[in-house]
Amino acid sequence: MAQLLQINSSLFGENGQSSQLSRKFVERFLQANPDTHHTVRDLADQPVPHLDAEIVMGFGLSDEQRNGRQIEMTALSDQLIEGVKVADILVIGLPMYNFSLPSTLKSWFDFIARAGVTFKYTEQGPVGLLQGKKAYIMAARGGLYAGTEYDTQTAMVQHFLGFIGITDVEFVYAEGLNMGNDTKEQAINDAELKIDSLMSVVRSP
Numbered sequence: 001m002a003q004l005l006q007i008n009s010s011l012f013g014e015n016g017q018s019s020q021l022s023r024k025f026v027e028r029f030l031q032a033n034p035d036t037h038h039t040v041r042d043l044a045d046q047p048v049p050h051l052d053a054e055i056v057m058g059f060g061l062s063d064e065q066r067n068g069r070q071i072e073m074t075a076l077s078d079q080l081i082e083g084v085k086v087a088d089i090l091v092i093g094l095p096m097y098n099f100s101l102p103s104t105l106k107s108w109f110d111f112i113a114r115a116g117v118t119f120k121y122t123e124q125g126p127v128g129l130l131q132g133k134k135a136y137i138m139a140a141r142g143g144l145y146a147g148t149e150y151d152t153q154t155a156m157v158q159h160f161l162g163f164i165g166i167t168d169v170e171f172v173y174a175e176g177l178n179m180g181n182d183t184k185e186q187a188i189n190d191a192e193l194k195i196d197s198l199m200s201v202v203r204s205p
């Protein structure tokens, strides 16, 4: 049975355009692969705290050495990592806010990047430990950025996922969503067509 993990990071929860595209991807995937276990975390409803010194230092301690908050935060990190570890496929809703990714998604990234757990340093450089997965990113933007130097999200997200071992990453863009109704409608149609085209090549493991 395939395991599909969906992460939404729109401020608007399931009403966000990126969340709606993620939902479409998931619906189509489940139609084609009914024997799939689907889990979703919506970071608008279930945010992950901002990383701070106490939390990050707690990651490096044993349970006996951790204080109560460090135990709680490390358990949350372990739980989020386990969700990624068991997933074969990740679907991430990625809105653009103020030229960057949502801070909620950055916090989720901060909680799943753990030395010795999701990546390790070797003499040859860092090695990601969450290998053999495929990630689909549903990117929603008010303006037009894909393929330009102003698209800071694509490289960052690709690099981050690659750092923890997820190197097979596909982006679906819905851009120009704040550039009038016609442009918005066209962008969403194009993104849905892209999702459809991905379904013909996506294979359940």
Ligand SMILES: Cc1cc2nc3c(=O)[nH]c(=O)nc-3n(C[C@H](O)[C@H](O)[C@H](O)COP(=O)(O)O)c2cc1C
Pocket (backbone or CB within 6 Å): 010, 011, 012, 015, 016, 017, 018, 019, 093, 094, 095, 096, 097, 098, 099, 100, 140, 141, 142, 143, 144, 177, 178
């Ligand atoms: C707080 C905020 C900041 C935004 N900043 C940008 C931006 O920097 N560039 C851009 O193209 N669109 C920007 N937008 C538009 C969003 O990218 C667009 O509304 C997109 O649909 C957001 O995804 P969502 O609907 O999944 O939340 C911003 C929207 C909000 C609410």
